[in-house]
Amino acid sequence: MFRRTFWFTAGAAAGVWATAKVNRKIKQLTPESLAAQAADKALVAGHKLKDFALDVREGMSRREAELGEALGLEAPVDPDLPVQRHFAVEADEPEAPRRLPRTSRTYNSYNRNEDH
Template sequence: MFRRAFWFTAGAAAGVWATTKVNRKIQRLTPESLAAQAANKAIDAGHKLKDFALDVRAGMIQREAELGEVLGTTHRPDPAPSAGPGTAVPPGPRRPALGNPGRSTHIHPYSYNRNEDH
């Protein structure tokens, strides 16, 4: 009698354990859970990539300083100013207007037509 009660209890416990395990696995495989896991892994990868880039940049600065000491060029000249926001762009080639007297004859070299993408 006790044997049957023991095996019945052991079987019930094994069934509850297996059911719990399967339900947890199913919950981890839902689309929402998979999306959250992918997002977390992407964020972690981004942090690792940023840390790597910062380490490389620090190593570059250190190595440039070492080379500057060895070569005797301890000061860095200021880089040439780049065309950033707020700076004037040199005028591009001028073309005649296409029959519209109100239209400007200046064609900007970096013009962008928003309708080209559609």
């Protein structure tokens, strides 16, 4: 009799445990729960991406400072020297207007929303 009671109790406990586990998993797979999990993961990914960008920017500015020191670009400017201006493009004569290249694309005038 004791053996039957033990196995009956063990079976009932396993059933309760399995039911609770299945219900918990079902609640995790509802659309609201999946959306919340996706939003949380997107926030975490955004924070990691922001931290990465800040680290890159810091390393870039540090390396720029190192290169400036190595090349002597950070040297103090003598106020007696005239300021030298750099122009990206020196225009001797006006440029002709540029034409955009023709593409071989043909645009279809069919609007699929017209029929609705």
